[in-house]
Amino acid sequence: MTMRLPHYTVGMKTILLISRCPPYPLHFGDRLIVWHLARQLAQRGYTIDLLAYAQRSQDWQEQAEYAAFFRDVQLVEEPRRSQWAYLKRLLLPRLRFPVKANQAWSPQMWQAVESRVQQRPYDVVHLFGGVQVYEFWHAVQKVPALITPYESYSLYLKRELMQSPNVMTQINQRVAAAYERFMFTPYARTVVLAEPDRAELLRLNPSLAVEVIPNGIDLGAFKAERSHRDAATLLFVGNYEYGPNVDAALYLAREIFPQVQQVVPDARLQLIGNEPPPALKALASEQIMVPGRVPDVQPYLAQATAFVCPLRIGAGIKNKVLEALAMGTPLVASPIAVDGIDVVDGQSALVAAPDQMAAAVIRLLRDAALGQRLAQQGQALIAAHYTWEAVADRYEALYDQLQR
DSSP states (O other): OOOOOOOOOTTOOEEEEEESSOSOOTTSHHHHHHHHHHHHHHHTTOEEEEEEEEOSGGGGTOGGGTGGGOSEEEEEEOOOOOHHHHHHHHHOGGGSSOSSGGGSSOHHHHHHHHHHHHHSOOSEEEEEOSTTTGGGHHHHTTSOEEEEEESOHHHHHHHHHHHSOOHHHHHHHHHHHHHHHHTTTTSSEEEESSHHHHHHHHHHOTTOOEEEOOOOBOTTTSOOOOOOOOSSEEEEEOOTTSHHHHHHHHHIIIIIHHHHHHHOTTOEEEEEOSOOOHHHHTTOSSSEEEEESOSOSHHHHHHOSEEEEOOOSOOSOOHHHHHHHHTTOOEEEOTGGGTTOOOOBTTTBEEOOGGGHHHHHHHHHHOHHHHHHHHHHHHHHHHHHOBHHHHHHHHHHHHHHHHO
């Protein structure tokens, strides 16, 4: 039985949201959560002001896509941070938490934050991001504040090192770990999307108060349809500006799919998503489809025989996996791909190491009853635990705790 947390909107009305990115477009996973959480809170009567870094030229033109959720929106150009800037804060601890604008990596953002906090009575300050936004602690410290870094970047780099060891990644991983030992210390709560990220942050700094609140799904947009699925179509969806998705798609096409074809010659593979690189486009053939970003992924999820996600690198929760489960698409995934999602192997998904996934895919293609069971139980899992309403409930409860 699932217990729904109560709403805590009474007396909890005004939030300053500081984000490493704007909440649009939604095919970027870090923007998706800010958009949906802001929408949920606005619907519940919250007043929210947004300060966000602009990272793309289009960001300035897309503000109308989310303006309705906020009382006020201000974008600031994201600053460049050199390797020396990162190292200087490690070497000189007194510089780690700036106390005035000219010490911050972004004096403009500091001034915007400070101005808002001085002029408006906020109940909570909520920061989304890690190294990009942690530095504003002294500007917000008079208000209860929490930070959501999404994931542990140190964990992400550890996993990258396991796949392709090199000196530069090793150095970056050590720097990331050093930052994660101190960055979140002054904040009342640190929120990540999956348990492995929480475990890594606590390993680095056992004194942190770390919560896990996963992402959710818009069940109205990702609704399983009772349509006839293809006999042997494998699907992977990802934003290919994110390296782990490229690695997964190439591994699927080069290593897993040929093994499947040996047993199921009519199998087809669809690799859908934003900005496929040349190496991925070069794989396009009669059996492998690489169309780039499509207007809606739902028709592909509704028709695919299986969603196959052999991620070998990454951290945090995977929105594409949540979407596949919500659509009732049978899932075959690596352990990393289901971080933060409580699937049960053989019941709501088939979970296997990437080098064992071909056998799992073949098993699924040969067993229609297994596919139906995975679809039903995967969909039920999402409906019970991974909606944006449930995510907003969790954050509301957390905001309430911070004010006590």
